[in-house]
Every structure is written in C-alpha cells, then in structure tokens.
Amino acid sequence: MKKLTLTTAQEYALRTLRELPDLYYQWNILHSESVIKVLELLLPDENKEKLFALAWVHDIGKIKSEEGHAGISLEILKEEFELDEIDTDCILNHGSSEKPKTKEGKIFRYADGLSLFTAKMINFRFYAESKEGMSFDEINARIAKLYEKYKLKYSDSEKAISLLKGLFEKNVGF
Numbered sequence: 001m002k003k004l005t006l007t008t009a010q011e012y013a014l015r016t017l018r019e020l021p022d023l024y025y026q027w028n029i030l031h032s033e034s035v036i037k038v039l040e041l042l043l044p045d046e047n048k049e050k051l052f053a054l055a056w057v058h059d060i061g062k063i064k065s066e067e068g069h070a071g072i073s074l075e076i077l078k079e080e081f082e083l084d085e086i087d088t089d090c091i092l093n094h095g096s097s098e099k100p101k102t103k104e105g106k107i108f109r110y111a112d113g114l115s116l117f118t119a120k121m122i123n124f125r126f127y128a129e130s131k132e133g134m135s136f137d138e139i140n141a142r143i144a145k146l147y148e149k150y151k152l153k154y155s156d157s158e159k160a161i162s163l164l165k166g167l168f169e170k171n172v173g174f
Helices: 006-019 022-042 048-057 069-080 085-092 103-117 119-131 136-153 158-171
Strands: none
Touching: 006 022, 006 048, 022 048, 022 103, 022 119, 022 158, 048 085, 048 103, 069 085, 085 103, 103 119, 103 136, 103 158, 119 136, 119 158, 136 158
16 A cells, blocks of 8 residues: 555546546646645645645545545545545545544645635636536626535635635636
8 A cells, every 4th residue: 555645646646537538637637736725825834745645636536426526535545545534534524515523624625615716727617617518607607606605614714714705806806
C-alpha cells in the first residue's frame, strides 16, 4: 500500500480520472486545483499537504458513478493508499454534507463547496454547460441556486460564508 502524498495523489488522479469523458476530466482537474486554492485561504499551516493530496483524489469515485461517489471514492482509495481517520472523514463528508467529525473534515467540506465559485470553475461551468446546450440565463440560475444552497449549508461558519460571498460577488457578480 502506498502512502497518500501530494505527489502520489496528483499522479493517481491525473491517470485515473482520464477514464471520464473529456469535459468531466477537465472539470475534475480544475475542481481539484480550486479546492487547493480555497484550502490555502482556509487552513492554518498544519495539515496543508495532507488536505491538498485529498483534494486530488476525493472525487475519484466519479469514474464509476456520480451518485454516491464519496463512498465509492473511499473504497477505491482504500485499495491504493493507506488512509487514516482524517482522510476517511474528508473523503466521505466533502461538499454539502453536514457530518464531518474532524476539524480537517469540516475545513475540507467548506473548501470543496467554495471551490465551485472560483473564477476558473465559474468560467469552465459557462463553457461546459453552454456546450451542452444550456443558455446563459439557465447557467446563471443554476449558479445562483448553488450559491443559495451553500449559503445555507455553511451557515455554521462565518469565515466560510464570508469567503463564499466574496467569491460569488467577485466571480459571478449578480
């Protein structure tokens, strides 16, 4: 079993996510990079590399299914890497979940959702969804709905809400 490091995680993600259709591959790579950018804003100095590594692999289960991908990700990663309690917590409880047990899991949960509002992710969303036939107004409506979802889900953290509002205003601006 390999140790999960930033290098092993990135290499594994870049190789494994290639199984996805091209737009989904690009989305997941940008998402991983955006999670890392947000983690840089949220994290104190400790555990940065650990959570950066998890940013690369937390959605690996999407190669099998979008639905329930967190649990699938954990099962796939357990076969490849040594995982501890923090790794498991971050993988299982990222995004809009309300169940993280560790402080790292809570921070990772915020970073995963907030990453969707970085400039790169917003720009890519417009590119990809317009390519799939959505109108500008439909994409804007989806982003606004997502913003409201995360505003509610992250209401337990002033820092996460402040960052969410700042990202939304800067990168979406409506």
